[in-house]
Amino acid sequence: MQTNKIIIHDQNCTGCLTCQLICSFTHRKIFNPSEAFIRIQTIDHTKKISFTSECNNCGLCAKYCLYKALERVEE
Ligand code: SF4
Ligand code: SF4
Numbered sequence: 113m114q115t116n117k118i119i120i121h122d123q124n125c126t127g128c129l130t131c132q133l134i135c136s137f138t139h140r141k142i143f144n145p146s147e148a149f150i151r152i153q154t155i156d157h158t159k160k161i162s163f164t165s166e167c168n169n170c171g172l173c174a175k176y177c178l179y180k181a182l183e184r185v186e187e
Contacts, residue, residue, distance in 0.1 A: 116171040117185045118163070125159035125181035127152055131173035138172055148173075 132148035140147045149167040153160040161181065174182035 115187050116169045116174075117187050118169060118171065118174050119183040119185060120161045121181050121183065122159050122161055123181075124179045125152065125161055126179050127154065127159055128179070130176050130178065131182060134172050134176045135167075138170070139166075139168075 129145045129152065131150050132145035132152065133143050135148035135150055136142055136144050136146075139149065145152075149164045150173050151162045151164065153162070159181075171184040174184035
């Protein structure tokens with residue numbers, strides 16, 4: 113079975129939160145960044161991206177990230 117791996121490029125993240133909105137809408141049926149399975153933190157003025165244990169690697173967040181901060185690789 114083909115699965116996705118999401119490679120993170122923190123340095124490209126603008127904090128736009130598009131990834132969180134598409135994730136929460138798709139998987140929780142609500143537009144709410146805090147309900148997403150991807151986290152965007154700001155630490156010392158830089159972004160830090162991480163995934164919760166609920167992330168299923170669907171790849172949608174990477175597809176909709178316009179800034180190349182998330183890269184989907186099919187395995
Ligand atoms: S990872 Fe991409 S979509 Fe998500 S906040 Fe950063 S720039 Fe926006
Ligand atoms: S890969 Fe899918 S489930 Fe995981 S954070 Fe991205 S959109 Fe959400």
